[in-house]
Structures are given as structure tokens and as C-alpha cells.
Amino acid sequence: xxxxxxxxxxxxxxxxxxxxxxxxxxxxxxxxxxxxxxxxxxxxxxxxxxxxxxxxxxxxxxxxxxxxxxxxxxxxxxxxxxxxxxxxxxxxxxxxxxxxxxxxxxxxxxxxxxxxxxxxxx
Amino acid sequence: xxxxxxxxxxxxxxxxxxxxxxxxxxxxxxxxxxxxxxxxxxxxxxxxxxxxxxxxxxxxxxxxxxxxxxxxxxxxxxxxxxxxxxxxxxxxxxxxxxxxxxxxxxxxxxxxxxxxxxxxxxxxxxxxxxxxxxxxxxxxxxxxxxxx
Numbered sequence: 001x002x003x004x005x006x007x008x009x010x011x012x013x014x015x016x017x018x019x020x021x022x023x024x025x026x027x028x029x030x031x032x033x034x035x036x037x038x039x040x041x042x043x044x045x046x047x048x049x050x051x052x053x054x055x056x057x058x059x060x061x062x063x064x065x066x067x068x069x070x071x072x073x074x075x076x077x078x079x080x081x082x083x084x085x086x087x088x089x090x091x092x093x094x095x096x097x098x099x100x101x102x103x104x105x106x107x108x109x110x111x112x113x114x115x116x117x118x119x120x121x122x
Numbered sequence: 123x124x125x126x127x128x129x130x131x132x133x134x135x136x137x138x139x140x141x142x143x144x145x146x147x148x149x150x151x152x153x154x155x156x157x158x159x160x161x162x163x164x165x166x167x168x169x170x171x172x173x174x175x176x177x178x179x180x181x182x183x184x185x186x187x188x189x190x191x192x193x194x195x196x197x198x199x200x201x202x203x204x205x206x207x208x209x210x211x212x213x214x215x216x217x218x219x220x221x222x223x224x225x226x227x228x229x230x231x232x233x234x235x236x237x238x239x240x241x242x243x244x245x246x247x248x249x250x251x252x253x254x255x256x257x258x259x260x261x262x263x264x265x266x267x268x269x270x
Contacts, residue, residue: 094126094235102233104152106132109142113134113228 011064012090015083018063023048024056028065031079038074126235133228140197143220149175153187156180167191173202189215198222204235 018024027042043053057077060066064083069076132139142148150163154177161184162176174188186207193201201219219234 095128098126098128098233098235101152102128102130102231105139105142106130106231108148108151109132109134109139109229112142113138116138 014063136197136222
């Protein structure tokens with residue numbers, strides 16, 4: 001159980017780290033628009049060299065955000081959105097966390113208000 | 123999306139709601155994760171005053187929330203820093219702002235949870251998750267913008 005949680009944290013860490021860089025986000029955005037792209041296609045819009053793009057792809061692949069498959073001499077890169085979903089769910093925990101508390105705050109305040117009114121009428 | 127905002131319409135006067143968010147007795151009633159017992163409830167509701175709440179959940183784990191009152195304008199507005207200890211992560215320090223607006227039926231409450239200034243966020247990033255949260259939110263917004 002603990003190792004499961006540690007893995008989860010490490011995965012989130014890798015996802016956040018991968019997403020922090022603007023070039024890597026642009027690569028993901030490109031992949032979002034098509035089903036698979038070669039490395040040279042992905043490198044085209046950028047002013048950086050191919051080896052730098054390869055390094056970015058390594059980080060994205062480590063985070064599980066892309067998959068690479070080789071066919072002949074061409075490597076096809078595809079988006080794998082699962083880690084992003086996990087990261088978004090992590091963010092939404094905050095919303096659930098506060099939402100349930102504010103419901104309780106509202107219920108408590110309404111109870112206090114009702115009590116005050118009852119006392120006021122006595 | 124750099125912060126989380128939630129709105130509630132409450133059938134109680136702003137002063138009643140304000141007391142619920144600024145007194146130890148009030149906070150202890152709703153701040154905890156479930157109906158487990160309150161172990162510590164302290165709140166010194168003035169600018170620079172601290173609050174601290176410790177709970178035991180029904181599952182037996184303990185959680186602590188603490189922070190400082192940064193702005194107080196009864197019964198309209200309260201701003202506090204917030205730190206959460208419990209579970210497996212310490213998300214670092216962030217900021218909670220609650221504004222209350224009187225309505226004919228009671229109060230409209232707006233709750234905003236945001237990160238502190240850049241210095242704080244950078245520090246909390248070094249300590250844990252809050253900085254990552256902020257960055258991810260910013261980059262998800264950018265990814266969305268790129269899709270348009």
C-alpha cells in the first residue's frame with residue numbers, strides 16, 4: 001500500500017516535471033492534434049536541434065506521456081494521456097476537499113441562524 | 123486557472139457565517155474531514171493571530187490545519203494562510219480568502235483557495251507540491267489555449 005502511494009507520488013512528480021517545460025508542452029499539443037508523428041515532423045516547428053528534441057521525448061516517455069514505436073527507420077511518437085488524467089484528478093481532489101467542507105459550513109451556519117431566531121422569539 | 127473558487131448561498135446572516143469561520147468553536151464544526159473528534163481548536167481572529175485545528179478522522183488518522191489570519195473585515199471578509207498536515211503529503215502553505223455578501227435570504231459566500239505570492243510558492247515548491255500544482259494549472263491552461 002505504501003509502495004503503491006510512493007509510486008503514485010513519483011508518477012505525479014514525473015508528470016509535473018515533464019509538463020513544466022514549454023517545448024515539451026508544445027510537443028504534447030502537436031501530438032494531441034494527430035495520431036502519431038515522426039521525430040522529424042515533431043522537430044519541425046522548433047528552432048532547436050533534433051538531439052534536443054530527442055531529450056525532451058525521453059523525459060515525456062519517462063513520464064509515460066508519450067510512446068515511441070519503431071518501424072524500419074522511422075520512430076512514431078504517440079500521445080499517452082493517462083498520466084495527465086491522473087494529474088488532473090489530483091488537482092480536482094482540492095475541489096472535492098473544500099466542497100464537502102463548505103457544505104458543512106453552510107449547514108452549521110444555517111443551524112446557528114435557526115437557533116438564534118428561536119431564542120429571539122422566546 | 124491559478125486558484126480554486128467555490129460559491130455557496132447560505133440561509134444565515136453574514137455575522138453568523140463570519141463567526142463560523144473565525145471562532146475556534148465555529149471552525150471546529152466544519153473544518154474537519156469527517157465527523158471524527160476535534161482534538162485541538164484554537165483561533166485568535168485578529169490580523170497576525172494564528173489558528174490551529176487537529177482532528178482524528180473516523181478511520182483513526184490525525185490531521186492538522188493551521189495558519190495565520192492575514193486580513194479581517196467583519197462580517198465581510200477574512201483572508202488566512204493555510205497549511206495542512208496529514209496524509210502522505212504536505213502541500214505547503216497556501217492562501218484562503220472568504221468573502222461574504224449579505225443577500226435578502228442570508229449570505230453569498232465566495233471561497234478562494236490560491237497560492238501565496240511567488241516567493242512563498244517557490245519556497246513551498248521546494249518543500250512539496252504547491253508549486254507543481256500552480257505550474258500544472260498554468261500549463262494545462264496553455265495546452266488548452268494551444269488547442270484553440
